[in-house]
Amino acid sequence: xxxxxxxxxxxxxxxxxxxxxxxxxxxxxxxxxxxxxxxxxxxxxxxxxxxxxxxxxxxxxxxxxxxxxxxxxxxxxxxxxxxxxxxxxxxxxxxxxxxxxxxxxxxxxxxxxxxxxxxxxxxxxxxxxxxxxxxxxxxxxxxxxxxxxxxxxxxxxxxxxxxxxxxxxxxxxxxxxxxxxxxxxxxxxxxxxxxxxxxxxxxxxxxxxxxxxxxxxxxxxxxxxxxxxxxxxxxxxxxxxxxxxxxxxxxxxxxxxxxxxxxxxxxxxxxxxxxxxxxxxxxxxxxxxxxxxxxxxxxxxxxxxxxxxxxxxxxxxxxxxxxxxxxxxxxxxxxxxxxxxxxxxxxxxxxxxxxxxxxxxxxxxxxxxxxxxxxxxxxxxxx
Numbered sequence: 001x002x003x004x005x006x007x008x009x010x011x012x013x014x015x016x017x018x019x020x021x022x023x024x025x026x027x028x029x030x031x032x033x034x035x036x037x038x039x040x041x042x043x044x045x046x047x048x049x050x051x052x053x054x055x056x057x058x059x060x061x062x063x064x065x066x067x068x069x070x071x072x073x074x075x076x077x078x079x080x081x082x083x084x085x086x087x088x089x090x091x092x093x094x095x096x097x098x099x100x101x102x103x104x105x106x107x108x109x110x111x112x113x114x115x116x117x118x119x120x121x122x123x124x125x126x127x128x129x130x131x132x133x134x135x136x137x138x139x140x141x142x143x144x145x146x147x148x149x150x151x152x153x154x155x156x157x158x159x160x161x162x163x164x165x166x167x168x169x170x171x172x173x174x175x176x177x178x179x180x181x182x183x184x185x186x187x188x189x190x191x192x193x194x195x196x197x198x199x200x201x202x203x204x205x206x207x208x209x210x211x212x213x214x215x216x217x218x219x220x221x222x223x224x225x226x227x228x229x230x231x232x233x234x235x236x237x238x239x240x241x242x243x244x245x246x247x248x249x250x251x252x253x254x255x256x257x258x259x260x261x262x263x264x265x266x267x268x269x270x271x272x273x274x275x276x277x278x279x280x281x282x283x284x285x286x287x288x289x290x291x292x293x294x295x296x297x298x299x300x301x302x303x304x305x306x307x308x309x310x311x312x313x314x315x316x317x318x319x320x321x322x323x324x325x326x327x328x329x330x331x332x333x334x335x336x337x338x339x340x341x342x343x344x345x346x347x348x349x350x351x352x353x354x355x356x357x358x359x360x361x362x363x364x365x366x367x368x369x370x371x372x373x374x375x376x377x378x379x380x381x382x383x
Contacts, residue, residue: 001050004031010046023050035294037340040368041074048078057081071342087304095304095314099330102191103322104148107184110173112147112324115154119144120379138367141291141325141375146214148324149288150186151177153216160189160220188287188319193224195317199283200228200262207255210265211299212287218265230263231255234270268295285317289329292366293336328374336366 001007001023007016023029029051037043041058048057059077061070087094104112119140126136146153152160155178167176167183176183196208212218215234222232231251240247245254248270255264284303289296304314320326367375 001030002032004033004047004050005036005043007046007050008037008043010049013046016046016050020050020053035297035340040336040339041070044074044078048081067339071339075342091310092304093313095300095316097316097318099318099320100191100195101320101322102187104187104324105184107167107173107176107180108147108151108186109323111151111154111177111180112144112321114174115140115143115147116379119375123376123379134367134372137372137375140379141367144325144379145288145290148321148326149188149214150217150220151180152186152220153214155180158216158220160224188321189221189224191319192221192285192287195285196225196228196263205259206283207262207264209284209303210263210287211268211284211289212265213267213269213290213295215267217287218267221265225263225265228262229258229260230265231261233264233266235267237270268299282312283315283317285319287319288326289318289333290366291329291332291368291371293333293340294366296333297337325375325378328371328378332371332374 001019007013007019009016011017031047031051033047036047041061045058049055051057057077059073061073064070064073103109119137122136122140143154152158157178160181164184165182180186192210196210199208200206210221212221215236218232218234222230231245231254233248233251237248237251238246239249242249242253244250251264254261282303284300286296286299300314300316318330320330
């Protein structure tokens, strides 16, 4: 069973119910996955149950609070049951990851505070965390991510005004949202423009891969970077001939071979798997991320993978809005990746075969109960 992480919900997964019937006919069963536990060690249970139905390979950890003990227990349980090729064994240097903290402008900062207050009211009315409430929380988190990155995403307008006007003094901040870029520029977008130009000016062959989850941001950035002949890839771009730039494959080919095409702007959902961009492309910039480590891991692997020339540094810039949900994401993503790496005994773990399209819509943000507690603390602080 390839991409075995897809059945992490066990019998709740429709495909799993059919797969397990076919498995009864097999003399031998094997599972393959680049990220077998994208969220937690519990993701392993249905995969091992596929191999040995009814056998409790993964020990219960209900009353265990110490993470090191949990990792040790699982290490002992699966020792000798899997093999993994690590980045170190492939001879790859660790990527150079730089976090760039940026203060939001006064209008953006106040708009973020307003959406944070809205999220606090929603969370205050949640008495128990179930799937429905996780979705409600998820919608609030998306708004916070949008406000921290580019408040234009919370409006219907995509006009990125070049000139800045003084904000009228007789209007509330929320009234300025629809015309935000008339009075202020998003801090991340402005820094992204400067940093990208800096990388491209360093060397004429340099190219930059920009990651953005929201499609409207991709479209806005495409206009902002038009002098560099960018290509964009997101869910609305169909697959087809690599000779036609209307298609995903055609845009990838253009980014590879056209020296004048120096920027690709994409989201991991559409461009995070099965694409190699590691030859002349060694710079990636993340406008923002979410709580699902699989998206982050697999997107880095587009430029950090087998075949990378010796001595090449893979450089990753992650843009962070100060005093925002971005700061929570740093610690939580690192915790999740560290846990996965510890269980699989891979000190610097990256996804080598993960398809973001397999993530159910309800899981896209990757929010778990610990994330919820940190989000709750963030939105209720100073309220």
